[in-house]
Amino acid sequence: MTSYSNFGVIGGGAWGTALAQMLAAEGAPVRLWAREEEVVEAINVQHRNPLFLPGAPLSPSLGATGDLGDLAACDALLVVVPVPFLRAVLAQLPPGNAPLIFCSKGMEAGSFAFPIDIAGDVCAGRPLAVLSGPTFAHEVAAGLPTAITLAAADTETAEAIAQALARPHFRPYASTDMIGAEIGGAVKNILAIACGIVDGAGLGLNARAALISRGFAEMTRFGLSRGAQAETLAGLAGLGDLVLTCTSSNSRNFALGQGLGRGEDAATLMADRRTVAEGAFSAPVVAEAARLDGIDMPITDAVARLVAGDIRASEAIHALLSRPLRSEGR
Numbered sequence: 001m002t003s004y005s006n007f008g009v010i011g012g013g014a015w016g017t018a019l020a021q022m023l024a025a026e027g028a029p030v031r032l033w034a035r036e037e038e039v040v041e042a043i044n045v046q047h048r049n050p051l052f053l054p055g056a057p058l059s060p061s062l063g064a065t066g067d068l069g070d071l072a073a074c075d076a077l078l079v080v081v082p083v084p085f086l087r088a089v090l091a092q093l094p095p096g097n098a099p100l101i102f103c104s105k106g107m108e109a110g111s112f113a114f115p116i117d118i119a120g121d122v123c124a125g126r127p128l129a130v131l132s133g134p135t136f137a138h139e140v141a142a143g144l145p146t147a148i149t150l151a152a153a154d155t156e157t158a159e160a161i162a163q164a165l166a167r168p169h170f171r172p173y174a175s176t177d178m179i180g181a182e183i184g185g186a187v188k189n190i191l192a193i194a195c196g197i198v199d200g201a202g203l204g205l206n207a208r209a210a211l212i213s214r215g216f217a218e219m220t221r222f223g224l225s226r227g228a229q230a231e232t233l234a235g236l237a238g239l240g241d242l243v244l245t246c247t248s249s250n251s252r253n254f255a256l257g258q259g260l261g262r263g264e265d266a267a268t269l270m271a272d273r274r275t276v277a278e279g280a281f282s283a284p285v286v287a288e289a290a291r292l293d294g295i296d297m298p299i300t301d302a303v304a305r306l307v308a309g310d311i312r313a314s315e316a317i318h319a320l321l322s323r324p325l326r327s328e329g330r
Contacts, residue, residue: 012043024061043064149236158176267309
């Protein structure tokens with residue numbers, strides 16, 4: 001079985017920094033690429049990332065760079081770049097055969113491609129994997145207990161990467177269902193926005209529980225239609241991540257939804273945020289893909305219309321509550 005020990009991280013946001021810190025916490029050398037010069041300088045000089053992960057001390061063995069070529073010697077790369085920018089960044093990677101482990105969540109507009117699909121276009125021939133599950137960046141950086149799904153095309157690769165990433169408080173569970181892990185991560189961010197709307201509008205915990213349940217039904221319909229395994233969608237990368245991000249304002253997507261639920265303007269809310277609420281980008285893409293596939297996803301569609309500014313939260317809530325009654329299995 002192949003072993004991996006020299007990790008690089010592509011992306012200096014909160015999640016990329018947290019993963020790099022997790023890998024470097026015991027003194028292992030880790031190289032992180034960041035687009036922002038101030039992030040590179042802060043990590044190398046202050047051993048902190050005040051822009052995206054304030055308050056988290058970083059290991060001196062974690063070094064940052066603004067040159068992707070500096071990651072050429074790494075034997076595995078964690079890719080933590082928002083999906084709208086992923087294709088352009090992958091096109092700049094130096095040649096190599098290091099596995100690409102995708103940690104971003106969403107679908108690309110226009111192509112309806114997930115990160116593994118984009119990599120197949122741009123980096124054909126490289127081994128691919130997906131890391132997805134219930135994680136808040138600040139908890140991972142602090143070494144708090146975390147369990148997550150690591151999916152790859154074959155069991156040997158999945159187990160090898162999972163073993164290499166594992167730490168005492170970071171437990172990756174191996175899977176071969178990459179599409180299930182991708183879909184779980186993309187859809188749960190959309191549903192977290194919806195749950196934030198429920199909270200911001202003061203609709204109560206009954207409504208939030210109902211939305212999580214019906215949202216999981218949407219995730220499952222969409223996932224199964226695209227070849228995902230039901231076990232993956234009911235596991236860490238699906239239901240587990242859904243529960244976490246739908247119940248805490250630490251979730252960027254949930255916090256965005258709270259603002260929408262209070263009646264604030266979507267464009268203003270998103271313009272005020274330095275960090276990306278991935279569900280805002282994913283909602284219109286997933287909603288359109290579902291329509292083309294004939295999959296009923298009313299919650300996803302409502303969120304897509306909200307973030308586009310087509311409707312207000314009160315209208316979306318009324319539309320969902322006015323839908324015809326049906327059997328629960330549908």
